[in-house]
Amino acid sequence: SILRTMAAVWSMGPGTLKVPLSLFAKNRRRLAEKLQNGQVVVLQGGEDISHYDTDIHYVFRQEAYFTWVCGVREPGCYFALDVSTGKSHLFVPRLPEEYEVWMGKLLTCHDFKNIYAVDEVHYVDQLRDVLKSLNPETLLTLSGPNTDSGLIAKEAVFEGIDEFKVDNEILFPIIAELRVIKTPEELEVMRYVCKVSSDAHKQVMLYAKPGLMEYQCESVFLDHCYRVGGCRHVSYTCICGSGDNGATLHYGHAAAPNSKRIEDGDMCLFDMGGNYAGYAADITCSFPANGKFTDEQKLIYEAVLAARDAVIREAKPGVMWDEMHLTANRAMLEHLKQGGLLEGEVEDMIKAGVHGTLQPHGLGHLLGLDVHDVGGYLPACPPRPAGPLARLRTARRLQPGMVLTIEPGCYFIPRLLNAAQNHPEQSKFFNWVKMSKYRKFGGVRIEDDVVITERGVENLTFVPRTVQEIEKHMAKGANFK
Amino acid sequence: SILRTMAAVWSMGPGTLKVPLSLFAKNRRRLAEKLQNGQVVVLQGGEDISHYDTDIHYVFRQEAYFTWVCGVREPGCYFALDVSTGKSHLFVPRLPEEYEVWMGKLLTCHDFKNIYAVDEVHYVDQLRDVLKSLNPETLLTLSGPNTDSGLIAKEAVFEGIDEFKVDNEILFPIIAELRVIKTPEELEVMRYVCKVSSDAHKQVMLYAKPGLMEYQCESVFLDHCYRVGGCRHVSYTCICGSGDNGATLHYGHAAAPNSKRIEDGDMCLFDMGGNYAGYAADITCSFPANGKFTDEQKLIYEAVLAARDAVIREAKPGVMWDEMHLTANRAMLEHLKQGGLLEGEVEDMIKAGVHGTLQPHGLGHLLGLDVHDVGGYLPACPPRPAGPLARLRTARRLQPGMVLTIEPGCYFIPRLLNAAQNHPEQSKFFNWVKMSKYRKFGGVRIEDDVVITERGVENLTFVPRTVQEIEKHMAKGANFK
Ligand SMILES: [Mn+2]
Numbered sequence: 001s002i003l004r005t006m007a008a009v010w011s012m013g014p015g016t017l018k019v020p021l022s023l024f025a026k027n028r029r030r031l032a033e034k035l036q037n038g039q040v041v042v043l044q045g046g047e048d049i050s051h052y053d054t055d056i057h058y059v060f061r062q063e064a065y066f067t068w069v070c071g072v073r074e075p076g077c078y079f080a081l082d083v084s085t086g087k088s089h090l091f092v093p094r095l096p097e098e099y100e101v102w103m104g105k106l107l108t109c110h111d112f113k114n115i116y117a118v119d120e121v122h123y124v125d126q127l128r129d130v131l132k133s134l135n136p137e138t139l140l141t142l143s144g145p146n147t148d149s150g151l152i153a154k155e156a157v158f159e160g161i162d163e164f165k166v167d168n169e170i171l172f173p174i175i176a177e178l179r180v181i182k183t184p185e186e187l188e189v190m191r192y193v194c195k196v197s198s199d200a201h202k203q204v205m206l207y208a209k210p211g212l213m214e215y216q217c218e219s220v221f222l223d224h225c226y227r228v229g230g231c232r233h234v235s236y237t238c239i240c241g242s243g244d245n246g247a248t249l250h251y252g253h254a255a256a257p258n259s260k261r262i263e264d265g266d267m268c269l270f271d272m273g274g275n276y277a278g279y280a281a282d283i284t285c286s287f288p289a290n291g292k293f294t295d296e297q298k299l300i301y302e303a304v305l306a307a308r309d310a311v312i313r314e315a316k317p318g319v320m321w322d323e324m325h326l327t328a329n330r331a332m333l334e335h336l337k338q339g340g341l342l343e344g345e346v347e348d349m350i351k352a353g354v355h356g357t358l359q360p361h362g363l364g365h366l367l368g369l370d371v372h373d374v375g376g377y378l379p380a381c382p383p384r385p386a387g388p389l390a391r392l393r394t395a396r397r398l399q400p401g402m403v404l405t406i407e408p409g410c411y412f413i414p415r416l417l418n419a420a421q422n423h424p425e426q427s428k429f430f431n432w433v434k435m436s437k438y439r440k441f442g443g444v445r446i447e448d449d450v451v452i453t454e455r456g457v458e459n460l461t462f463v464p465r466t467v468q469e470i471e472k473h474m475a476k477g478a479n480f481k
Numbered sequence: 482s483i484l485r486t487m488a489a490v491w492s493m494g495p496g497t498l499k500v501p502l503s504l505f506a507k508n509r510r511r512l513a514e515k516l517q518n519g520q521v522v523v524l525q526g527g528e529d530i531s532h533y534d535t536d537i538h539y540v541f542r543q544e545a546y547f548t549w550v551c552g553v554r555e556p557g558c559y560f561a562l563d564v565s566t567g568k569s570h571l572f573v574p575r576l577p578e579e580y581e582v583w584m585g586k587l588l589t590c591h592d593f594k595n596i597y598a599v600d601e602v603h604y605v606d607q608l609r610d611v612l613k614s615l616n617p618e619t620l621l622t623l624s625g626p627n628t629d630s631g632l633i634a635k636e637a638v639f640e641g642i643d644e645f646k647v648d649n650e651i652l653f654p655i656i657a658e659l660r661v662i663k664t665p666e667e668l669e670v671m672r673y674v675c676k677v678s679s680d681a682h683k684q685v686m687l688y689a690k691p692g693l694m695e696y697q698c699e700s701v702f703l704d705h706c707y708r709v710g711g712c713r714h715v716s717y718t719c720i721c722g723s724g725d726n727g728a729t730l731h732y733g734h735a736a737a738p739n740s741k742r743i744e745d746g747d748m749c750l751f752d753m754g755g756n757y758a759g760y761a762a763d764i765t766c767s768f769p770a771n772g773k774f775t776d777e778q779k780l781i782y783e784a785v786l787a788a789r790d791a792v793i794r795e796a797k798p799g800v801m802w803d804e805m806h807l808t809a810n811r812a813m814l815e816h817l818k819q820g821g822l823l824e825g826e827v828e829d830m831i832k833a834g835v836h837g838t839l840q841p842h843g844l845g846h847l848l849g850l851d852v853h854d855v856g857g858y859l860p861a862c863p864p865r866p867a868g869p870l871a872r873l874r875t876a877r878r879l880q881p882g883m884v885l886t887i888e889p890g891c892y893f894i895p896r897l898l899n900a901a902q903n904h905p906e907q908s909k910f911f912n913w914v915k916m917s918k919y920r921k922f923g924g925v926r927i928e929d930d931v932v933i934t935e936r937g938v939e940n941l942t943f944v945p946r947t948v949q950e951i952e953k954h955m956a957k958g959a960n961f962k
């Protein structure tokens with residue numbers, strides 16, 4: 001059994017990462033250690049979602065907690081972990097023979113056992129009986145809030161669950177906390193997906209030039225992630241803002257679908273990340289569409305880079321994330337002040353809220369199986385701050401094994417700038433003559449994915465970051481051919 | 482107002498089709514003509530779908546009936562058509578000012594009126610009051626079965642609907658029937674999306690070679706459709722089967738995700754279609770991975786091509802689609818008999834069900850805003866056939882303006898071949914010695930998208946189809962470089 005567990009791997013073929021299924025077995029062991037004999041964890045996986053009333057489905061994506069315990073990539077499954085024995089039970093749909101004609105080879109329970117390296121595999125219609133046979137004191141189901149969306153985790157339901165004693169409160173904070181700290185095996189996957197996504201960003205920077213449409217760059221990114229890296233999914237809708245679209249923080253959705261022509265003189269702000277074996281990358285590159293920074297662009301870019309550098313320098317175990325947010329803000333404001341765009345004392349700017357005008361979002365977030373990963377505000381953690389830091393997706397103390405994004409930004413958002421200009425406490429810090437040059441600038445964001453190590457951070461992101469590096473890389477690209 | 486309607490267009494930029502919003506106004510006029518004064522049509526558009534409990538959404542796709550009446554591409558909307566006046570009312574979500582920071586410029590109702598060329602735009606929270614002011618005798622909502630999925634169309638619901646007299650039976654058969662017959666304006670869009678998808682298939686054929694993974698070809702298709710053709714979506718999950726995967730009719734889903742290595746000697750069966758402005762293409766190309774047909778491959782391919790050619794030759798207004806299915810079957814069986822794979826009389830083979838063993842699916846289906854488009858089995862149409870033709874998605878008489886796929890295929894599906902071999906009535910028609918060479922062959926499908934014209938068909942598909950054309954095209958590709 002151990003040998004089989006060690007041997008089972010999943011990959012997308014030559015050149016892509018081989019993910020050992022033992023990664024998920026280790027997650028289960030970590031979970032069982034936190035629970036009590038007599039408890040049986042029951043999770044329900046995702047279902048196919050159709051396009052409205054048609055027979056066409058979205059390409060299936062597995063639910064993240066379900067992936068975490070077993071790595072199963074197919075819809076319609078359940079999973080049980082018996083804490084007393086440590087045994088894992090996968091339940092798969094019983095498919096009609098006709099399935100084979102339309103959907104592919106009918107796998108046996110034995111096949112699934114080998115593919116996913118679990119202890120036992122049964123059909124979903126056996127779930128109640130198998131659970132009965134385990135004679136559990138309590139079934140643990142998952143229920144708790146996602147603090148980014150406000151939605152509640154998908155709790156397992158099945159015919160006959162009312163015949164068991166069910167607790168839906170114990171599991172959530174334990175499993176969410178375990179997801180926060182990545183194992184070495186999980187970090188290998190995250191290194192891979194961040195490298196693939198970094199390379200895809202580099203391809204986009206070679207391809208980009210004025211005259212293209214934003215979505216054409218999105219397509220190059222998607223193609224590199226999938227064709228070269230084996231990532232069928234990206235972790236979120238690509239944000240490909242050029243020019244003033246860079247100031248729309250979640251640009252790219254259906255009402256703003258990356259459909260502007262990229263113009264000479266535009267900054268590009270491209271926030272895109274692949275997904276491999278369920279694990280997410282989340283990387284932002286900002287660069288001039290024509291491959292050469294103007295002085296105005298350089299000032300903003302290097303202010304944001306100073307913020308990123310300050311956090312990379314200071315982040316380490318024990319440090320509070322909300323402090324890191326302010327560290328980034330201070331570095332950026334200081335740089336903008338040196339550049340003459342802001343005036344006065346940085347600490348006074350922060351008291352007046354200037355940092356929230358220029359960067360309305362938090363410094364970054366936990367990253368893992370979800371791009372905005374769970375565990376930001378668990379009951380045992382510091383609560384969401386009030387005021388300008390309320391947008392932070394976590395305010396936790398850093399620990400080794402956490403993976404986070406570091407993504408300071410500087411944006412020229414007309415609505416917020418107008419408010420600042422009309423707000424006497426804030427207005428005085430801006431040099432509005434110089435600011436007038438930036439009204440259509442959009443924004444700059446620099447987003448790295450990092451692991452907190454014993455001594456500091458390991459950066460998983462490998463893209464050109466300094467002005468010089470970006471210009472040198474882009475000199476090999478479409479603008480100069 | 483007419484001038485504005487004429488002027489409003491939607492496109493994805495240079496090189497992509499400009500779709501006039503008058504296309505949808507014409508659909509509305511066609512609908513109003515079939516209804517009565519005093520009736521007001523109310524449709525509800527689609528909503529964003531999140532990835533489980535997270536704050537990440539699938540890229541939004543609009544519901545097809547909603548697209549048909551107004552072309553609106555954003556989530557959370559309603560639409561009303563007042564038959565008495567012919568006036569169109571779009572209802573959009575009232576978004577908070579903060580939206581602008583995260584999601585982009587807040588559009589006014591006036592903006593939406595210009596973008597979608599509708600008569601009036603209101604907020605969704607005004608729906609009840611605006612409908613009251615129209616003083617309708619009856620609200621018509623949409624409810625009826627999708628005969629491919631068995632699911633029911635999304636019926637509009639809103640606060641206060643119980644204050645109206647609502648009929649949910651009148652609308653469905655009328656609007657579904659109107660969707661079956663495409664207008665010249667709709668045909669322009671379908672010509673475009675089929676041309677883009679044809680070109681993408683040709684790119685894939687140049688790229689494909691033994692040693693690649695199937696999904697790498699999928700990625701090339703997706704990239705061409707999006708980057709060159711402006712198609713952000715495909716119409717269904719790409720089916721990229723090589724070798725024996727070609728015999729899995731709906732290959733490509735999460736449990737069979739285009740993840741096999743393409744081997745020398747494999748046939749590739751790639752069924753993929755883009756989507757532009759909501760309209761679908763659905764094209765299948767089958768070709769040898771190494772660019773040269775073997776004699777065995779040529780026999781099967783040309784049998785399927787004979788079936789396709791027979792249908793292209795004979796399809797025209799007045800012809801029954803189930804007859805076309807049998808026409809295709811006969812041509813294929815005859816060709817296989819000439820090649821020595823089958824023996825006996827073709828009509829006897831059909832009586833015995835040999836055609837259903839080699840091609841378990843129907844000849845094709847209506848195509849439009851859904852890839853398996855609506856209207857296949859409306860109450861006024863011939864019912865679903867019994868027996869081996871039960872898989873047909875329609876059995877209608879052909880009419881000018883219908884768009885259909887013609888997609889005969891020949892598959893070597895182990896489960897079905899074993900059954901045929903054990904079935905004395907079928908077994909005698911097969912030359913099992915020759916058949917033994919085909920056990921791992923997979924399959925061939927040739928799928929064209931055509932419009933029924935007054936005199937026959939207009940083929941919207943432009944890909945190499947004969948053995949010679951395919952080999953000549955592929956000689957420019959990766960196998961020979
Ligand atoms: Mn991020």
Ligand SMILES: [Mn+2]
Pocket residue numbers: 763846886888928
């Ligand atoms: Mn089809």
